[in-house]
Amino acid sequence: MKHKLILLFSLSLSIAMFSQENTPSFSLQEAINYALQNNRTAKNAARDIEAAKQQKWETTSTGLPQISAEVGYQNFLKQQISLIPAEFFDGNPGEFAELTFGTKQNMTAFATLSQKIFDGSYLVGLQSAKVFLEISKNAKTKTDLEVRKAIINAYGNVLLAEESVAILEKNKTILEKNLYDLSKMFENGLEEEESVEQLQITLSGVSSSLSNTTRLKTLAYQMLNITLGLDVYSDTVLTDSLESLTVQNISLELVDSDLDLDNSIDYQIAENDKRAKELLLKLEKSKALPTLNAFINGGYSGYGDDFEFTSKDQKWFGSSLLGVTMNIPIFSSLGRSAATQRAQINLEKAQDDLIETEQKLQLQTASAKSDYQFAIEDYDNKKQNLNLAERIEKKNQTKFFEGIASSFDLRQAQTQLYTAQQEFLQAMLDVINKKAELETILNEVD
Secondary structure: HHHHHHHHHHHHHHHHHHHHHOOOOOHHHHHHHHHHOOHHHHHHHHHHHHHHHHHHHHHHHOOEEEEEEEEEEEEOOOOOOOEEEHHHHHOOOEOOOOOOOOOOEEEEEEEEEEEEEEEEHHHHHHHHHHHHHHHHHHHHHHHHHHHHHHHHHHHHHHHHHHHHHHHHHHHHHHHHHHHHHHHHHHHHOOHHHHHHHHHHHHEEEEEEHHHHHHHHHHHHHHHHHHHHHOOOOOOOEEHHHHHHHHHHOOHHHHOOOOHHHHOHHHHHHHHHHHHHHHHHHHHHHOOOOOOEEEEEEEEEEEEOOOOOOOOOOEEEEEEEEEEEEEEOOOOOOOHHHHHHHEEEHHHHHHHHHHHHHHHHHHHHHHHHHHHHHHHHHHHHHHHHHHHHHHHHHHHHHHHHEEEEEOHHHHHHHHHHHHHHHHHHHHHHHHHHHHHHHHHHOOOOOO
């Protein structure tokens, strides 16, 4: 029996240790690093870059030598009859002789080597493939920035929910004790029933908020898991606290930094879009140029009335051909002209979009700096308000049980404290999120 208990204890301990090892645990930076590798959107953006690289080579390869082979077999179930004047064979004039030419079956095998010599569209296509690869890289950078911001927001929401639950549980415990003491005083005739009812109302409100916040905490964890790229029901553990992250994210130096357009991913995307439109215009113009291609082929043909092509006695006749073709566009009923004008219009739109992107980025940067600076100021303000609210509530609680203050005064002080607690938590989260927003615009991330 003793050995069984030892074995059972060891097994339980091993299971507990295995469970702890498989529970994902993250600081904020670790969560960001993990998401950049495992977030599904980020992984697809990385796949898009690989696809763009393959497409670049696909475009390049069309201008390199191409080799193809063809094997053909024909069997004339009924050969075609040709009419030849009979007089060619000492026949009567005006009469025709019926003849069949060739054998009933034949087989051919040919290989062809082709090479582009000049094609304006191909040259533009090579440039476009490079730009497309850059656009894919821009999209990956943009995705990573958005994933980083989403992780910060989701991580902060979980910490906010955790802190809120802890505060509400603490408030509920204090209220339950106060209600118990007050009920005893009422039973002994030392307090009015209205005071008990006022405290019951406050406790009911806190209990309801606690239940709702607990449900929101579960949803916040699930949202974080999805953003991380984990299973939605993973038991994720966070190692950072809301207050420590807030202190780490207070950096007024960021407010003084200037927007570097060349470092802004949104500006890079708009600039590459303009380059793509320039190449599309160049492509339409290149379609008016001639194209020149060369080829050489060679192969063998075999003939016979029966299928004996696998026989060693089968005769094969070789042939080869070298050729050059030039395609010269002459008239397209103004179709090429219309396509060129359309490409020119799209280029002008892209140029205006680039200017507008620059102006929007300047405005967004100024707005994000203002929001971030206000979040820091609001954090300091809400921290002071919370300290004041705690002192006021404590004084009113003391006065109430000493019979100096009314139950209404106590409830008002408690409500003010609970509001100050939630506002302080939200202020801390705002500092973290507003900094992330500004960093995303400036593309200044660690």
